[in-house]
């Protein structure tokens with residue numbers, strides 16, 4: 123039978139590595155992770171320094187172009203991106219076709235896919251000018267798409283993006299603003315979002331980024347490749363975990379469960395329940411992003427005056443799990459998603475929208491990785507092999 127599980131088996135010239143636990147798919151100069159030491163660096167810069175000092179715009183530039191921008195470069199980049207934020211008017215109609223209850227990730231992925239149809243003049247994977255135009259449009263239009271996915275779920279009118287606001291501010295206005303009045307930006311919320319986006323901006327060959335690269339390896343255009351990444355991110359084992367964590371915390375509160383009995387349920391494999399927001403394929407000691415986010419969660423929940431019941435449950439779960447043999451043996455720690463949902467909720471977003479927020483943060487990483495791959499001499503189409511375990515040859519039963 124097929125009991126190989128996580129073992130690596132070599133049959134002939136083929137290596138079987140389910141889940142790619144030990145297989146590198148590319149070389150890259152973008153992001154470095156040391157999972158044992160909890161190190162994450164973008165282009166050599168430690169995540170802690172970027173989270174404290176850099177803006178999301180600078181980080182997007184750094185990931186995509188390889189170096190931090192000068193002031194002039196940053197201002198030109200921001201002007202170009204915000205100048206591209208408006209969608210083709212017909213695209214606005216696209217959102218009206220979806221039922222109100224559609225998941226924002228389905229709508230966002232469809233919107234990104236549709237960008238290829240609306241931008242047919244720059245779908246080349248080799249022409250640098252076209253790649254640059256597509257990069258700017260994707261960065262500009264993605265937040266507009268995400269905000270419209272949200273607005274259409276509420277049945278509220280769409281606003282047009284504005285050029286004289288920052289990237290994050292513009293997105294918040296498109297999501298929360300109304301045509302009836304001027305949007306008042308909460309600077310603290312905008313800053314917190316900026317930091318969250320910095321922390322999410324790239325994470326080397328995770329599931330969605332590998333998807334973007336695999337689709338791109340067939341020379342599919344950047345919009346098609348990124349739409350595939352959005353879909354991969356939607357899964358609860360990946361970016362969808364931020365929504366799943368908040369729902370888990372809500373269930374614990376609503377069913378009056380205590381954190382200890384919930385953790386016991388998780389340890390019972392028969393229950394099929396996982397502690398969402400815990401565990402990571404690469405981080406086996408701590409997730410450096412989660413450490414930074416936990417601090418912010420405390421600050422933001424206090425400043426927004428939100429009910430802290432869910433934060434208290436999250437902290438209890440973390441403390442119990444970190445002191446429990448089951449989690450210690452398996453090196454399971456809180457990941458980036460454990461506390462983000464609490465922050466997004468405090469900012470007024472519904473849980474179904476959380477993963478779209480993750481996608482917004484991850485966009486520069488997807489773009490940078492797609493571009494790096496396309497610029498690589500001798501790149502190859504991605505085409506894994508398999509180990510066949512089905513029937514051997516047999517004859518069709520002729521009657």
Ligand code: ACO
Nearest residue numbers: 358359360361363388396397398399400401402403452457
């Ligand atoms: N709760 C309970 N047990 C867990 C959890 C968890 N969250 N995560 C892993 N385990 C257990 C597994 O059951 C397994 O136990 P076993 O050795 O007895 O079979 C062991 O820990 C190792 O876990 P794997 O599933 O083999 O680890 P893998 O690297 O394949 O999976 C993953 C990593 C998908 C993140 C997993 O830890 C998980 O499902 N976590 C919950 C979902 C989540 O938070 N995802 C977000 C990840 S971060 C991101 O994508 C942004």
